[in-house]
Amino acid sequence: MLSSPEGLPAAPPTDGEIAPPLLIARGITKHFGGVVALAGVDLTLRQGRVLGLLGANGSGKSTLSRIIAGELSSGGGEMHLAGAPLRHASPQDAARLGIVIAHQHPSLAPDMPVWENVFLGAELSYAGGFIDRAKARRRTTDVLSELGSRLDIAAPAGTLTAAGQQLVEIARALARRPRVLILDEPTAALAAAEVGHLFAAIRRLTEEGVSVIFISHRLAEIDTICDDILVMRNGRTAGAWTTSGRLDEGRILSLMTGDPDAVLREMGERRIGEPVLRLEGLRAGPAVRGVDLELRRSEIVGLAGLQGQGQVELLEAIAGDRRIDGGTLWHKDRAVSPRRPRDMINRGICLVPDDRRRQGLFSGETVGENIGYVLLALAPRPWHLPAEKLAALATRAIRRLLIKTDGPDQTVSALSGGNQQKVVIGKWLATDVEVMLLSDPTKGVDVHARSEIYAIIGELAQAGTAALVFASDVQELLLHCDRILVMYEGRIVEELSGDAMTEPRVMTAAFGKAAG
Amino acid sequence: MTALRLGRPLLLLALTLLLLAAGEVLLPGFIGPGQIANQLKIASFLGLFGLCQTVVMAAGGQGLDLSVGAIATLGGILGAALMNGSNAMTPIGAGVAIGAGLAAGCVNGVGIAVLGVPPLVTTLALSSVIDGGLIVGVSLAHPANGASPGLVAMTGRSFHGIPTVAVLWAVIAAIAIWLLSRSAWGRRLCRTGANPITARLSGTDTTRVRIVAYMMSGGIAAFGGFLLTGYVGQAFLGLGNAYVLTSIVVAAIGGVALAGGRAPYGGVACAAILMTVLVSLLTAINIGESGRQVIFGLTLLSFLMLDRYLMRARH
Structure with a gap:
């Protein structure tokens, strides 16, 4: 036990009494x-x-x-x-x-x-x-x-x-x-x-x-x-x-x-639709060891678990950024085997990666350049630069995602963490996103921007996007997800929804049923 | 940003004018029309090889093409062999030369982007394979090595005082500047160089982008070698050797970042002119090869330090 330093009153203040x-x-x-x-x-x-x-x-x-x-x-x-x-x-x-x-x-x-x-x-x-x-x-x-x-x-x-x-x-x-x-x-x-x-x-x-x-x-x-x-x-x-x-x-x-009306933005009503993505025994490297899951239109599904149980790797494998060693990845009715992220992006499946500075942004470039890049990467005519489309996209993303910036010409690294993350999400507005995979999207983001990011996910889901979110903060997932899948040692060991979605249930599963 | 983009070419042009003025003072007649036309010809070749380096350096991953010299020699020797001195066969010679350059560049690109061998090693190895292969091939086949009269005329003559190679170079440069800075492909190339991970996760096929970059470098180098054959009159072993290091020097001076992500070909073109004028001035005032190399190196160093300084000033 740590002993208290000398010179302090021995008796701790009791409840009800105002401590000095x-x-x-x-x-x-x-x-x-x-x-x-x-x-x-x-x-x-x-x-x-x-x-x-x-x-x-x-x-x-x-x-x-x-x-x-x-x-x-x-x-x-x-x-x-x-x-x-x-x-x-x-x-x-x-x-x-x-x-x-x-x-x-x-x-x-x-x-x-x-x-x-x-x-x-x-x-x-x-x-x-x-x-x-x-x-x-x-x-x-x-x-x-x-x-x-x-x-x-x-x-x-x-x-x-x-x-x-x-x-x-x-x-x-x-x-x-x-x-x-x-x-x-x-x-x-x-x-x-x-x-x-x-x-x-x-x-x-x-x-x-x-x-x-x-x-x-x-x-x-x-x-x-x-x-x-x-x-x-x-x-x-x-x-x-x-x-x-x-x-x-x-x-x-x-x-x-400083806004008296600021409230945690509520998620709107959503009608969960047909399945868009299904995994059967998906394996990828040592981290993902056989994952089954199904994701439906307009659904927000949380991936929980302790750090390093394969959540990040699973999202990367689905996004085509990690080699799939076994199992099947179904997009609607087709089994797909992506070789690069582009293959999945063309199917409307995109990733908001774990490390936004290293994987999500071109830090030296402007907000507009970053938001517009997906459009350029997918442009069917590579000799052409659709300048007007790019400008319109940047303006739309800044307005729709409430990105706090001086404008599309500001360097992206000058923004706060939360706003940088919104830029990473915003670049996907260039495509029709069917499935959005998010890897710890609120890491290092303040509580207000955090609620805004989930509100954006909610809006996308309302429009039909399915979201699979890994977050290191369980509370976040409990608050925003329809279902929570708990990963342990590369597998999904628990699926919780409705009243069963409680922190104790998530934590019990997070330590692995087998180990517990 | 815009100021920087324009500032570099203007600085280089100002330096060029300064050198020309100094030349005229030291050696009256240095800036006669014939002299200027001659220097533009030389600069055109240097500028073409500088374009090779611009493209592969912009693609990042320590991009560099040490095989431009060997590929140029390959293009020259193949082209000359097929032309066999005939004007009619000249376009075919050019086509085959460029095709061979694209193929060699493809080998570089696959080695670098697919197998992950560092560019320095890959391009040096290919360079040595091509050089060796050419020695064997030439000694066995004894191919024709003369340029066709048409090619000699095109690369040597001037049209209203402006050398035709320089016009050709200007056209290629204009296309290159537009492609690199005003096209989706140029953005993909530069972003792949700046951050390949983000580029890939945003939907770029970064492997293909890099292979294409090395193919372009190979194609341009081979075409440059083919034109050189016309300029010197015949193809020979070692035709392109002089351009390996000088092309990298002009790319660096022109403002291409060694770390990738920037492809300001306007600057590189101006650097090619500046370095050509510098060399000719040094030669004219009887500074020997070793002295020229020292000055060349010092110029490169001071521009690299200027880059560092500007980089720091921006942060």
């Missing part, structure tokens, strides 16, 4: 060159509570947390820690005062073992200045088991998965025994079970009086773990309140967007 503020920030500002990142934020973090920090990408959440953690200096405003003015000049200063941050993108030393990474910069030493390796190893094992992880502490950090590295980053923060723990999107890389362990660890910490700032785009997680909510917009505090009962999603969205 531990960290107060008032009017914090920050400029980067001419860009205003923070325009006066107020934040109150109370003893033993979890404060959920919400806001669209670029609203200043990370900047604020880095200022609190001493990684950036503030341009103005003041901070108090336990009543005393807080003037720290470095992360080391902050750590001495008990303020520690775990970053969204861990910067570990890839060649050093896990345990050295955990204690890097805070080595436990004997009086002589030697590092106490045995103690560091023991403490690392303890902290990681707090998080429910059995990582090999001698393994070089660079060999770990993204989830493993995130756990090491969190362990590194916990090992410093914080009073104020800042977790910047800690769950983005984690599987559901790991999130569960993390939340249990957070609960234990708060019982010991530790205060936590929790940043996430996932409303369900905020709902589960947070006691207080702070919504930021354009570098200011847009609203702050204590949660009571269920999270008010509408309020959060309207505060985040």
Whole structure:
């Protein structure tokens, strides 16, 4: 168990009693060159509570947390820690005062073992200045088991998965025994079970009086773990309140967007039609080991499961981007064996790939060029450039998908993640999409853009497109899909629909019936 | 973007004028009409081979065609053998030469795009196969090697002071610029070079795009070799060797990205003119082969550094 640092009240605040503020920030500002990142934020973090920090990408959440953690200096405003003015000049200063941050993108030393990474910069030493390796190893094992992880502490950090590295980053923060723990999107890389362990660890910490700032785009997680909510917009505090009962999603969205009428766009009514795509024992490489599924017109089907169970590879195989080794892929009444994505695109089956920057976009080109490219790739007369058609398509896609951009001539890499993803979806408006395969379409996308992306999928489905969506966030799938298929070790092990579509059912299946 | 696209050719042309002026000061008569026509002829050949590199470099994947020299020699020797000095057979000679170039380019393309052998290795290997094969073939068959009078006339003469090869080059350049920048195919080529994964997932048959790029390079190189036969009067082993590295140099100076994705042939054409004038100026003021090579290399280096600088300035 982690013990609480000295100087903290032993008794945790009980429910109903207002916990005293531990960290107060008032009017914090920050400029980067001419860009205003923070325009006066107020934040109150109370003893033993979890404060959920919400806001669209670029609203200043990370900047604020880095200022609190001493990684950036503030341009103005003041901070108090336990009543005393807080003037720290470095992360080391902050750590001495008990303020520690775990970053969204861990910067570990890839060649050093896990345990050295955990204690890097805070080595436990004997009086002589030697590092106490045995103690560091023991403490690392303890902290990681707090998080429910059995990582090999001698393994070089660079060999770990993204989830493993995130756990090491969190362990590194916990090992410093914080009073104020800042977790910047800690769950983005984690599987559901790991999130569960993390939340249990957070609960234990708060019982010991530790205060936590929790940043996430996932409303369900905020709902589960947070006691207080702070919504930021354009570098200011847009609203702050204590949660009571269920999270008010509408309020959060309207505060985040500044639009009082912003609501999660509801999916319209859909009539599910005849089957368009059917797989029989489809096999592709070691990752896809015999998948049967059927997809119908206007249907939205979710692919769930732990990370790396073959979901991405399955979508790539259907899209013609991965060699099919066995089984049959039926499009309507025809068995097809695609040799390249183009074969499937000509049939109206297209993929919104996993990594939008590497696989979905030409980052150096404009929004219009990116949206129009599919039209050019499929153009029957290659010597011709249908300039007017391209311009019309770009305008239509920008308007229909609500892409926030200066116009079709803006470079696509200047857009936010959510808007880049809309461009990737938008280029398929050039064709008649019968089946849209989406691989984690909301990765790194803020909650508002996320709901817009699902609204787009819903609109396409209304028009007859069948959608097969893999998402690492189960909540998303539960909210938007007609059916959920759970993959485990390259096979579909469970199909859930209607009332059976619950998180526990999905999670049970995700761990594999055979293994369970 | 537009400023950059126009800026490069203008810069190169300005440098060319500067060199011409310097030449006239140093050696009065340097810019006489006969001289200019002569340099345009030489530049036309360099420009044609530069087009080969422009296309394959734009297709990406470290694209490069080291076999343009060998394919040009092949085109020249085959063409001459078939023409056998007769005007009537000249078009057939040209057709067979281009056909052989397309076939050789197809071998390059399949090796690179299907089998995944790096372009440097593939084209160097094919180059050596063709060179060796030609030595054996010529020594066994002793084919005719003279250009037909018609071809000699076409490549050597001028029409109202403008050399006919230069006119031919201008026509090919205009078609190339239009294809590369104003056609769906040009976009496919450049996007395949810029990001082959996205291009493929967006419906491009990237393998075919690359094979076609190497075929075009081969076809143009062979045609260039055929024209060279007319210009020098006869085909011989090693006819195209001088163009292997110089074609890459003019492509790089002209603004073709070595990483792929950009095919500004206007710039390459201007670079071909600039380098031709530079070489002739250096020769005229009696700077030897080694000195010319040093200056050639320095010019290439400074343009590559300019590219890096512009790239960084944009980000």
